[in-house]
Amino acid sequence: xxxxxxxxxxxxxxxRGVAYMAGQFLPMSEARISVLxxxxxxxxxxxxxxxVWDGKFFRLDLHIERFRRSLAKLRLVVTHSDxxxxxxxxxxxxxxxxxxxxxxxxxxxxxxxxxxxxxxxxINQFVAFAVPYGSVANAQQLREGLHxxxxxxxxxxxxxxxxxxxxxxxxLDLVTAQFQGFDAGAxxxxxxxxxxxxAEGPGFxxxxxxxxxxxxxxxxxxxGITRRTVIDIAGRQGIAVHTGALGEDTLRDADEIxxxxxxxxxxxxxxxxxxxxxxxxxxxxxxxxxxxxWEWHDDPAYTLTVEYAG
Amino acid sequence: xxxxxxxxxxxxxxxRGVAYMAGQFLPMSEARISVLxxxxxxxxxxxxxxxVWDGKFFRLDLHIERFRRSLAKLRLVVTHSDxxxxxxxxxxxxxxxxxxxxxxxxxxxxxxxxxxxxxxxxINQFVAFAVPYGSVANAQQLREGLHxxxxxxxxxxxxxxxxxxxxxxxxLDLVTAQFQGFDAGAxxxxxxxxxxxxAEGPGFxxxxxxxxxxxxxxxxxxxGITRRTVIDIAGRQGIAVHTGALGEDTLRDADEIxxxxxxxxxxxxxxxxxxxxxxxxxxxxxxxxxxxxWEWHDDPAYTLTVEYAG
Numbered sequence: 001x002x003x004x005x006x007x008x009x010x011x012x013x014x015x016r017g018v019a020y021m022a023g024q025f026l027p028m029s030e031a032r033i034s035v036l037x038x039x040x041x042x043x044x045x046x047x048x049x050x051x052v053w054d055g056k057f058f059r060l061d062l063h064i065e066r067f068r069r070s071l072a073k074l075r076l077v078v079t080h081s082d083x084x085x086x087x088x089x090x091x092x093x094x095x096x097x098x099x100x101x102x103x104x105x106x107x108x109x110x111x112x113x114x115x116x117x118x119x120x121x122x123i124n125q126f127v128a129f130a131v132p133y134g135s136v137a138n139a140q141q142l143r144e145g146l147h148x149x150x151x152x153x154x155x156x157x158x159x160x161x162x163x164x165x166x167x168x169x170x171x172l173d174l175v176t177a178q179f180q181g182f183d184a185g186a187x188x189x190x191x192x193x194x195x196x197x198x199a200e201g202p203g204f205x206x207x208x209x210x211x212x213x214x215x216x217x218x219x220x221x222x223x224g225i226t227r228r229t230v231i232d233i234a235g236r237q238g239i240a241v242h243t244g245a246l247g248e249d250t251l252r253d254a255d256e257i258x259x260x261x262x263x264x265x266x267x268x269x270x271x272x273x274x275x276x277x278x279x280x281x282x283x284x285x286x287x288x289x290x291x292x293x294w295e296w297h298d299d300p301a302y303t304l305t306v307e308y309a310g
Numbered sequence: 311x312x313x314x315x316x317x318x319x320x321x322x323x324x325x326r327g328v329a330y331m332a333g334q335f336l337p338m339s340e341a342r343i344s345v346l347x348x349x350x351x352x353x354x355x356x357x358x359x360x361x362v363w364d365g366k367f368f369r370l371d372l373h374i375e376r377f378r379r380s381l382a383k384l385r386l387v388v389t390h391s392d393x394x395x396x397x398x399x400x401x402x403x404x405x406x407x408x409x410x411x412x413x414x415x416x417x418x419x420x421x422x423x424x425x426x427x428x429x430x431x432x433i434n435q436f437v438a439f440a441v442p443y444g445s446v447a448n449a450q451q452l453r454e455g456l457h458x459x460x461x462x463x464x465x466x467x468x469x470x471x472x473x474x475x476x477x478x479x480x481x482l483d484l485v486t487a488q489f490q491g492f493d494a495g496a497x498x499x500x501x502x503x504x505x506x507x508x509a510e511g512p513g514f515x516x517x518x519x520x521x522x523x524x525x526x527x528x529x530x531x532x533x534g535i536t537r538r539t540v541i542d543i544a545g546r547q548g549i550a551v552h553t554g555a556l557g558e559d560t561l562r563d564a565d566e567i568x569x570x571x572x573x574x575x576x577x578x579x580x581x582x583x584x585x586x587x588x589x590x591x592x593x594x595x596x597x598x599x600x601x602x603x604w605e606w607h608d609d610p611a612y613t614l615t616v617e618y619a620g
Contacts, residue, residue: 007344009331009332009334009336009340009342010331010332010344010435011332012344012421012423012433013423014344014346014421014423015346015423015424015425019345021319021320021345022319022320022321024319026319028344028345028346029344030319031344031345031346032319032342032343032344032345033342033343033345033350034317034320034322034324034338034339034341034342035329035331035338035341035342035343035416035437035439036324036325036338036341036439036441039350040343040349040350040355040418040479041357041414041479042479042481042482042484042485043353043479043480043481043482044481044482044485045350047351074482074485074486075489102425104351106345108350109485111322111324113322113323113324113325114325114444115325115412115441115442115444116444117444117446117512117513117573119485119488119489120492123322125320127345129345129346131346131425132425134424134425134426134427136427154470154471155468155470155471156471157467157471157472157480158465158467158468158471158504160464160465160504161464161465161466161467161468161471161482161483161504162467162480162482162483162486166482168482169350169351169352169353170353170467170472170480170482171352171353171354172352172353172354172384172471172472172476172478172480173471173472174352175352175354175384175419175429176384176472178429179385179429182430194468194470194471194504202427203427263427
């Protein structure tokens, strides 16, 4: 794949990578779903994402477990066994040659041959792909900290409407907040839940550090695998973790703030709505957790090594 | 298109019809978007649907106006003029040969060539398609009335999260309710809003008739074009219409119930959670509005005739 990957129909350029769908491995430009798929037309789809760093999957077992739980809740069926699923993801990465990859598995409700409106008539579609690793924060932001805005004009879709533990693509609240944040000079944003507490950002959880303890929302947010990894690390390091409602005041008064995502790991936040967080530099606890997070990427207990060709 | 329309990659059967995307008219099996399109991966997309009945579009101008408003709110750009947009939709129908068609126009955020997470980097994608007309209610249900269940375990995504006047694909609340309704023997379902009032169903608005007046929810629901047409018809017929919070009690005590959708028009409901609505037959006001609704489909003031080939 030294040539650019260009779409046959649309002439657009696609990222490097390999997808799997309908029993075939395909370049990214050819990995396409029907516009009649309810995954598009009703966002009737669930997914999970895992990353590969330095040729190794990180905590893939947890991602596959969560994907299975999401599928079950939506009554979606992926017929591959967990082993087969893992092998498909590994093969996407292996064929892509990517040493640092963002790997996604998803299952849509699919297309009904008659365009029937009954979701039971649709044929569920499993898709997986590996593309180059991407991060919420770029290299400078990882070093110096992100500029985050807490946006108060849109609220995260509540769990009474959509169970956030079903990893889902209902992001218009987050996208709306992103555009408002960009207008205000933010690099990224976090929004509140319907009760007015801090919830989450586009694809990440948030932690506040206060008096040496971590505080992170529990209800109405996805329980991210990176969030869980941070909680695991805090346990090893003897750092207390409070999961529960996170008020705006706690965030604004935090000693440190960081965000967590499979797309970027542990990422420091050093400005909140334009104001520096304490001295405006990544804090000691954030840096300590960051270091351990990446050290674990070399630990066979948490990783699966890809055997690349050649 | 006498041969079945079978997908090249997936071997699945697709409905008859014609799509437009990337400057080309395509059979439905070939109308595919990238799995990297944020329209799929973040449901970052808006749409509108209009129907063609007996070779004529119904109130197409209103649908295009609403689509433009939705696009503007999401900062999505469709470069076609309204006239060009209309011509594309007409051409999809003309090429399909369908005299009764369900016609959808949509615009996704699109793909970023680098898979950047910044929505401003993506190239918006416009897609349109015409497939055979489908209805929420089949012929028997239109005659005898639908069996509807009010589902109380999931609440419609509130306007504080997603503006319902942006026609959107965030349907997991509705899909979840559909499956629960099917388990309970429902043909279709309606759900409540976050405050506990009756909201809407999967793709339709709801009306209760009480003492000769119509009652329909106003806040937290899409203001459907068929809903608006019913309000217009009621105005002509001297029927009062109350738009505002619709309590469960009002629905359970209604003289008549009907639902409205571009996919089916005005559809009577004759059972609610297993209990007959009054005598269990479509009511007089529902039938009167139904008749006028279909009469308007022959009125040049509301229609645009498709010039089919041959």
